[in-house]
Amino acid sequence: MDKCNWVPKKCSLFAWRAEMNRVPTVEALGKRGVVIIDDMCNFCNEGLDSVSHIFTACPLALGVWEKVSFWCRIQNFFVFSFRDLLEIHNVGSKGKSEREAIYGIILTTCWVLWKARNKLRFNRIRSNVDEIFREIRVVSFFWFKHRARKGVLDWKDWCKFVIM
Numbered sequence: 001m002d003k004c005n006w007v008p009k010k011c012s013l014f015a016w017r018a019e020m021n022r023v024p025t026v027e028a029l030g031k032r033g034v035v036i037i038d039d040m041c042n043f044c045n046e047g048l049d050s051v052s053h054i055f056t057a058c059p060l061a062l063g064v065w066e067k068v069s070f071w072c073r074i075q076n077f078f079v080f081s082f083r084d085l086l087e088i089h090n091v092g093s094k095g096k097s098e099r100e101a102i103y104g105i106i107l108t109t110c111w112v113l114w115k116a117r118n119k120l121r122f123n124r125i126r127s128n129v130d131e132i133f134r135e136i137r138v139v140s141f142f143w144f145k146h147r148a149r150k151g152v153l154d155w156k157d158w159c160k161f162v163i164m
């Protein structure tokens with residue numbers, strides 16, 4: 001797993017744990033002997049609540065990834081595992097700064113999707129694709145602007161994905 005200095009350690013740690021299938025999804029908890037009656041994805045009720053489904057197969061996540069790929073000007077991507085998500089930034093001929101920004105946005109997207117999943121699962125508050133995407137842009141802008149040390153960056157440039 002690559003390193004991204006502008007993303008908080010909690011997000012990098014979360015991504016590492018998700019890659020190892022060590023986040024508390026229903027599937028992972030079941031392997032530890034915890035029985036949960038409602039084992040379906042709360043977003044779509046179509047797949048098992050698992051890392052693989054939540055981040056790579058759920059229709060809501062696919063809609064979010066489509067918006068992220070359009071925003072970051074990368075070709076729509078199809079991934080089959082969480083590990084594939086963590087490699088997307090290495091595809092193509094982007095410069096180092098742009099690859100780092102894309103990687104940070106991918107980590108942020110995973111973090112925000114997980115938070116939206118938990119909000120729905122535990123508080124019954126549903127978020128749609130546009131709300132999740134909006135939060136991804138706001139959170140990643142804040143982190144990038146205040147932690148990346150890449151000079152002055154304004155909101156309009158961030159929304160157009162103009163990276164220094």
